[in-house]
Structure formats: structure tokens, C-alpha cells
Amino acid sequence: MRAYYFDNLPGDQRLPHESASQAAVSISTLNSIKVEFWNIPLQGHEEKLNAVAKERGYRNRDVITISKEGLGDEYETKLKAFYKEHIHEDEEIRYIMDGGGFFDVREAPTDEWIRIAVSAGDLLVLPAGIYHRFSVDERNMTRTTRLFKDEPKWSAIYRSDESDTNPHRIEYLNSITAAA
Incomplete structure (x- = not known):
């Protein structure tokens, strides 16, 4: 994992959008906005992933592959949907x-x-309530395990005046303010 400030320049979302003048973002900065990260090597990952799932109360999971081969004609449409700024009412x-x-x-x-x-x-x-978006990188493919506390779902609430007042958004903002 590598984190840095996005350069905000136009261009393909699958490119890094990283410039030499952009500062790296520290783990402590990510933690201050309630983003958490682990690296779990693929070899033997099931045991460690199961431990994280148990500790955090994730009861369900699925595997999703995002690729041109897998999604066919829907690939570009799905990428645009994932890349549109949104929140969720659950952790992602x-x-x-x-x-x-x-x-x-x-x-x-x-x-x-x-x-x-x-x-x-x-x-x-x-965390629930954080504005975010996703894109595959230049490899145009990712295979990902998604973990869920309840039934698997992906419900995006796209950014708007209404999403700004969503209770999960307000709770998120209060949680980072209280931690500061």
C-alpha cells in the first residue's frame, strides 16, 4: 500500500496521478480519518483474514473480479460507477x-x-460515511475478497447535499473530530 495526495490533473483514472511534488501520506494521517490497513501475504492468508474477520465481526464475504474479460460490455460502465464519489452506510x-x-x-x-x-x-x-471512489490500475484487473458484517451488498450514496446530511456521514465526521 502506498498513499499520497492525488494530483487532480485530468487523465485516465487508472494512472497513478502522482507527482514528485505531491507529499506522501503517512499511516497516522490515514488513521486520523479512520482508514485502516493491513498487509497479509497471500501465502496462508485465509487464517489471518479469518482472524481479522472474527475480531471485527465480519460474518460474510465474497470474491469479486473486476476485469474486461469478466465484465465484458459492462466493464467501462462499472468502472465509472465505482469511480463516482460516494459513501456507504457500512464499512468497506x-x-x-x-x-x-x-x-x-x-x-x-x-x-x-x-x-x-x-x-x-x-x-x-x-469507515462508513467517508467519501471515496475506486479504480483499477493500469493492469485493468483486480480480484478482491469483500468482507461484510451482514449480507453482502454494495449500496453507494453518491455525493450530494443529501449525502452530506446522511446520519452515517455525520457520525463519521463527529468521530474524526472527537479523535483529533
Whole structure:
């Protein structure tokens, strides 16, 4: 995992969007916005992933492959949906098993994009209520285990005045303010 401030330049979302002048983002900065990260090597990952799932109360999981081959004509449409800024009312927990991509998260209170590059072995937890988006990287493929506290679902609430007042968004903002 590598985190840095997104350069905000136009261009393909699958490119790194990292410039030499952009500062790296520390683990402590990610922790301050409630983003958590582990690296769990693929070899023997099931035992460690199960331990994290038990500790955090994740009862369900599935595996999703995002690729042109797997999604066919829906590939570009799905990428656009994943890349549109949104929140969830649940944590987003992803363990990358193959390929890679970028999770962009909004730093609060600055509202700057932090880009988190993930690849095989990375486990990322985004809190409910954080604005974020996702893109595969130039490999155009990721195979990911998604963990869920309840039934598997992916319900995006796209950024709007309404999402800004969503109770999960308010709770998230209060949690980072209280921790500061």
C-alpha cells in the first residue's frame, strides 16, 4: 500500500496521478480519518483474514473480479460507477488477491483526495460515511475478497447535499473530530 495526495490533473483514472511534488501520506494521517490497513501475504492468508474477520465481526464475504474479460460490455460502465464519489452506510473492507487499483478517499476537513494504491496482499478498511471512489490500475484487473458484517451488498450514496446530511456521514465526521 502506498498513499499520497492525488494530483487532480485530468487523465485516465487508472494512472497513478502522482507527482514528485505531491507529499506522501503517512499511516497516522490515514488513521486520523479512520482508514485502516493491513498487509497479509497471500501465502496462508485465509487464517489471518479469518482472524481479522472474527475480531471485527465480519460474518460474510465474497470474491469479486473486476476485469474486461469478466465484465465484458459492462466493464467501462462499472468502472465509472465505482469511480463516482460516494459513501456507504457500512464499512468497506477489501482484501486484494490479484491485480490492483486505487482507493481515493477525501481527507477531512480539507476535502483533498488521498490516493491509496493497493495490490495483492493489501487489506483496506474504509469507515462508513467517508467519501471515496475506486479504480483499477493500469493492469485493468483486480480480484478482491469483500468482507461484510451482514449480507453482502454494495449500496453507494453518491455525493450530494443529501449525502452530506446522511446520519452515517455525520457520525463519521463527529468521530474524526472527537479523535483529533
